[in-house]
Amino acid sequence: MQEFDHIQSLWQSHSIEVKISSEEMLMQAKKEVNSIRNKSILNIAGMLLSFVAVASLLVWFDFQSWTTHAGIFIFLAAIAVTTLMLYRGHRLISKNDFTTHPNEFLVNLKLYQISRFNLYNKLYWIYAIALSLGISLCFVEILAYFETWLWALVILLTFSWMVFCSTLVRKAVVKKEKERIALLIEKFERLASQFKEQA
Incomplete structure (x- = not known):
């Protein structure tokens, strides 16, 4: 038992310092930034596609x-x-290249973090209320053609889906994105400090 305690104390006292070179950290950061940019483009494209889909309802249906x-x-x-x-x-x-303007990019990354926070915490609720109001107004005409049990089911499912998205899905997405952006900011701060040490 004493041998085990001795081995355990040696293990705990032994610390390994992992050093990552500036080039490796820059490559990791570049990969993560490209991933965020691509996700951002996909989000915008999805919203534009949904705008066209909803607008096409006015063309194809005679409400x-x-x-x-x-x-x-x-x-x-x-x-x-x-x-x-x-x-x-x-x-x-x-809007700028992080390899040529790392400090400017870091400032913009922090502004992006604030922008995402506002999007998920303030604008999201305005968006959800507007969608709920829009759905409610659309349901006035559409659900008039349904039987009572069917429109009650549609309203229940729609409300349940919005609550699910507003609570569980939103919280998971916010947490993941918050951690991802914070880690990226930390990497750029470390990169900036490494470049200062090398200068």
């Missing part, structure tokens, strides 16, 4: 009620505002 038209316009406004916010965030992360 009679003003509430449906108002609901669709509220939908389109919410999608357009969110898309513009996503685009502004994308410009922050992609």
Whole structure:
């Protein structure tokens, strides 16, 4: 037993310092930045696609009620505002090259982090309320054609889906993105300090 304690104390006292070169850290950071940029482009493309899909409802269907038209316009406004916010965030992360202007990029990365925080914590609720209002107005005309049990089921499923997305999915996405951006900021701060030491 004493031998085990002795081995355990040696193991705990032995610390390994992992040094990563500036080049390796820069390559990792470049990969992560490209991943964030690509994800940002996909988000914007998805929002534009949903804008076109919702707008096409006005072309392909002859809605009679003003509430449906108002609901669709509220939908389109919410999608357009969110898309513009996503685009502004994308410009922050992609407007300069981090290999030539690391300090400027670090400032923009911190602004991007704040932008994402605002998107997920403030704008998200405005977006969710607008979508809920738009759906409600659209349902006035659409659900009139359904039987009572069917429109109750549609409303229940829609409400459940929005609650699920607003709680569990949103929290998981926010946590993952927050950790990812914070790690990237930390890497750029370490890179900047390494470059200062080498200078």
